[in-house]
Amino acid sequence: MKSPISIASALADLEIKLKSAMTSDPRLESELILSEAIGKPRLEMLLDKKQILSTAQNQNMNSILERRLKHEPLQYIFGKAYFRNIVLKVGTGVLVPRPETEILVEHAIKLAPKNSEVLDIATGTGAIALSLSQERPDLKVNASDISPVALGYAKRNMRLNDIRKVKFLKVDLLKGIRRKFSVITANLPYINAKDYAALPCEIRRYEPRSALIAGKDGLTFIRRLISTAHESLEDGGHLILEISPEQENPIKIIFDRSGKYYSIEFKKDLCGKIRFCILMK
Template sequence: MKISDFLKIDYETSLIALTYILGKSKSYVLMNQNLDLNDKQSQRLKDIINKRKDSYPLQYAIGEWEFYNLKLKVDERALIPRFETEIIVDYLIKSPIKKDRILDIGTGTGAIALSLAKNIENSFVLGSDIEEKALSLALENKKNIGIENVDFVRSDLFENIRGKFDFIISNPPYINKKDYESLDRELYFEPKSALYGGEDGLDFYRKIIKKANSYLNDGGHLIFEIGYDQKEVLNRLLTNQGFVNIQNIKDFNDFDRFIIAQKG
């Protein structure tokens, strides 16, 4: 079948999936719609389109996803890396703050840890996760990409963490009970443990904020990705725990999405 035939069946799915199947850009796909796909390529694209009919996430259906110029393996073992998260990764890479030792809590696929390790020279990044399945995926991505200055450990938040860090970053589960029960069907394929943050969505933030100072170097920073309506309460929690110089950063849709706070 030709590319054009698949675009007629499911334009968005086919266009994005073909960039991975062919290893080409969207513009290449659109400019070569008369290209005949071989049997292997056609079958893979058919399988992806069929999975999408049941609301299966496109990223899982493809089996890989790009995050900050890294091609990551993705599947149901961990949360799908979001494009918005690249904002904070880019900010930290370019920031003058000290970043020799970095801790990524709830690493999932390893997207944040791997992209920081890849782009921050002379750094050491430790990614932690309570889920063995997620850790196995992060380790696969580490091996596939070939990054050495990163390691992964199983830990329930700080339980198995040793030493101190220049900054701690986390994109913890932050969806509250009410919102979780009304999520799009597609999101239920992702691990609940990576999405559900308790009754008000703040369970993990409270636990991390309470103990983070003990794991930060003097002047170190705590960085969170947050829900669109959680800025004010988290700013208060951080202030009450002695954090200073709190910054709030917006995402592409002008929602408050990230918090950076310095150890007081």
């Protein structure tokens, strides 16, 4: 019979094993895994490190650890991801929302006029669209994706977060959409083939390749959208894109050649890197 194990001992053991697997942040991950396994908030758990794990809690912990040691993203293991003020159901076939994308929402919130209509393209889990609807209830929010799997997650997340106002569309970028919007947001695939090969294995092994990679220069979809989005923007409307820092100059060239927009502006993420492009019609 195995000896009882405390929270403190479990955390130490988890951290050692995660370090050996070279996960991104072994200490934090050990706390997140154990918190999920015992069903207790992380900070509350850390205040009671002498607590002994039950057999079921120990089994839960080991089950989660086994998957994480194979570099499966914690969000997939837990089946959820946190984004701004909402909790999103995530899983195989849909991209895990990134923290930097939360800043894109900030820009959209500031730029969308009161009571206007907005569109989020390639919505995935619905993170951007659902956040906009929750934080700006005056807006009429639309969300599109070409993937039925992604739209299934987005619709489920709308129900889980008790958000009722988002309209979902199964379309490729703006194909077939005739309305005009004050703001169009898009976190499209923007990684090139070379950079994709250098991504951590947990991304390459588990997250959908189609949601990440966009040709040799990473601009396949961004180029397409910039070439047509002006037709779906109101005068003075904005197209907000998430991009790679290295794409600033190539996108400036695309903007100059387009001649369909009044201005272009680049914004940084919390790490000080160029991460967003805002085009005004």
